[in-house]
Amino acid sequence: MYTMGIDIGSASSKAVILKDGKEIVSTAVAQVGTGSTGPRRVMAEVLEKANLTEKDIDKTVTTGYGRFSIDKADKQFSEISCHAKGIHFLVPTARTIIDIGGQDAKAIKLDKTGRVKQFFMNDKCAAGTGRFLDVMARILEVDLSEMGEYDSMADEPSVVSSTCTVFAESEVISQLSRGLKKQNIIAGVHNSTASKACSLAYRAGVEGDVVMCGGVAQNKGVVRAISDELGTDVIVAPNPQTTGALGAAIYAYEAAAEKKAI
Amino acid sequence: MYTMGIDIGSASSKAVILKDGKEIVSTAVAQVGTGSTGPRRVMAEVLEKANLTEKDIDKTVTTGYGRFSIDKADKQFSEISCHAKGIHFLVPTARTIIDIGGQDAKAIKLDKTGRVKQFFMNDKCAAGTGRFLDVMARILEVDLSEMGEYDSMADEPSVVSSTCTVFAESEVISQLSRGLKKQNIIAGVHNSTASKACSLAYRAGVEGDVVMCGGVAQNKGVVRAISDELGTDVIVAPNPQTTGALGAAIYAYEAAAEKKAI
Numbered sequence: 001m002y003t004m005g006i007d008i009g010s011a012s013s014k015a016v017i018l019k020d021g022k023e024i025v026s027t028a029v030a031q032v033g034t035g036s037t038g039p040r041r042v043m044a045e046v047l048e049k050a051n052l053t054e055k056d057i058d059k060t061v062t063t064g065y066g067r068f069s070i071d072k073a074d075k076q077f078s079e080i081s082c083h084a085k086g087i088h089f090l091v092p093t094a095r096t097i098i099d100i101g102g103q104d105a106k107a108i109k110l111d112k113t114g115r116v117k118q119f120f121m122n123d124k125c126a127a128g129t130g131r132f133l134d135v136m137a138r139i140l141e142v143d144l145s146e147m148g149e150y151d152s153m154a155d156e157p158s159v160v161s162s163t164c165t166v167f168a169e170s171e172v173i174s175q176l177s178r179g180l181k182k183q184n185i186i187a188g189v190h191n192s193t194a195s196k197a198c199s200l201a202y203r204a205g206v207e208g209d210v211v212m213c214g215g216v217a218q219n220k221g222v223v224r225a226i227s228d229e230l231g232t233d234v235i236v237a238p239n240p241q242t243t244g245a246l247g248a249a250i251y252a253y254e255a256a257a258e259k260k261a262i
Numbered sequence: 263m264y265t266m267g268i269d270i271g272s273a274s275s276k277a278v279i280l281k282d283g284k285e286i287v288s289t290a291v292a293q294v295g296t297g298s299t300g301p302r303r304v305m306a307e308v309l310e311k312a313n314l315t316e317k318d319i320d321k322t323v324t325t326g327y328g329r330f331s332i333d334k335a336d337k338q339f340s341e342i343s344c345h346a347k348g349i350h351f352l353v354p355t356a357r358t359i360i361d362i363g364g365q366d367a368k369a370i371k372l373d374k375t376g377r378v379k380q381f382f383m384n385d386k387c388a389a390g391t392g393r394f395l396d397v398m399a400r401i402l403e404v405d406l407s408e409m410g411e412y413d414s415m416a417d418e419p420s421v422v423s424s425t426c427t428v429f430a431e432s433e434v435i436s437q438l439s440r441g442l443k444k445q446n447i448i449a450g451v452h453n454s455t456a457s458k459a460c461s462l463a464y465r466a467g468v469e470g471d472v473v474m475c476g477g478v479a480q481n482k483g484v485v486r487a488i489s490d491e492l493g494t495d496v497i498v499a500p501n502p503q504t505t506g507a508l509g510a511a512i513y514a515y516e517a518a519a520e521k522k523a524i
């Protein structure tokens with residue numbers, strides 16, 4: 001039995017196909033979100049990669065900000081539930097999830113069965129989200145994908161004292177004009193992101209294994225900074241952008257299996 | 263007897279000379295703040311305008327973020343105390359002060375003697391401060407000084423739903439690309455500024471006559487929006503940028519008069 005999970009965010013769309021609730025058959029990511037061609041494209045791509053057609057899919061669950069925009073969905077679940085589900089599947093020892101997306105950040109605390117005990121979200125302030133990093137990458141004239149590499153070369157991370165993206169932008173511009181090394185400024189930018197995102201985790205309470213997901217988990221500089229901030233190792237989820245879609249695909253499997261059992 | 267008050271902010275410097283604690287002899291403003299030539303320039307300018315020299319000044323009090331950077335000062339007072347003092351001098355009926363500067367916003371509640379009963383400040387988030395308006399003026403390609411005029415031409419203010427400067431910037435860009443009229447977007451931007459700044463006033467409690475000061479009080483669109491938001495008339499302090507410096511000059515007078523009396 002095949003099930004599909006689709007996660008439609010504000011800035012990206014993700015899809016996962018799961019076989020028998022156990023095996024990830026294919027994943028797809030498009031860097032455009034709700035209201036765009038993204039959802040349709042990831043659905044087509046994830047089917048093509050799996051060598052399947054729509055008819056082969058038993059059930060589809062959607063999640064994310066744009067989860068109600070897809071008429072093909074059998075059911076919708078919240079992002080929090082889906083991330084928790086997906087992460088528990090991938091890393092059963094996970095108790096704390098830090099999910100940093102393009103425009104938001106979340107901290108989720110799980111019990112050992114994978115149930116959500118507590119969560120906090122920031123989707124109002126660009127600080128501590130992917131958006132903060134976009135702004136900084138632009139003024140630093142580096143590609144987002146290079147930021148982790150720069151971070152690893154830092155010998156004296158700068159201090160970005162303003163949390164606010166706008167005020168931090170001015171600080172970074174002044175650090176650049178004072179001739180500070182790019183790698184050190186970038187490490188400072190990552191520390192700032194980590195400190196803001198971890199404030200959510202502190203509120204939820206940091207316990208047990210910490211797992212990062214969301215697009216920003218691909219930046220190893222932010223992972224380094226979060227690990228430094230929390231004083232503990234951080235496990236990066238495999239395919240960290242697609243854990244919500246994975247959770248949705250698991251929910252779809254559970255619903256389909258339940259129906260079959262009746 | 264002449265006294266001087268100097269208000270050194272992060273983005274501007276202001277000075278006032280007062281005669282006998284009663285009459286404002288001259289004022290000066292420079293659009294650069296602490297660590298720049300601003301403080302020295304406003305001191306020179308305010309003396310020149312008053313046709314006085316340093317020796318004629320009995321006492322000098324400084325206030326603002328950079329108040330400890332001036333060695334000419336006899337004393338320093340907080341911005342909150344100085345704004346309260348200055349506004350009470352100008353508008354004795356004032357009970358609520360909304361002060362929006364280049365990088366911060368404050369709400370101050372006064373009792374009828376002009377004493378500070380309560381205050382709240384935002385200097386961490388660019389939203390609801392002059393900085394938010396700077397960002398918006400840049401993407402709207404209008405001069406800050408024209409924004410009030412545009413506001414008065416609005417017939418259907420747009421809704422800027424994000425409070426965050428960064429997310430609001432994207433909203434405004436999308437409104438521009440959808441062809442919304444500039445005046446309507448600008449009115450929306452002013453409403454957003456007002457709603458954020460007024461959240462401080464609500465916390466302090468809005469009572470009696472409301473007076474606006476700070477550089478942003480020169481923008482009649484923001485004054486309109488704050489008046490709409492609070493549902494009450496708003497009095498704009500004369501020379502709204504210099505009320506802190508005025509308060510400092512009054513403190514200087516009080517200190518000098520007290521000394522003479524002894």
Ligand code: SF4
Pocket residue numbers: 124125126127163164165166167386387388389425426427428429
């Ligand atoms: S602190 Fe800065 S980044 Fe955060 S909401 Fe305010 S303006 Fe936006």
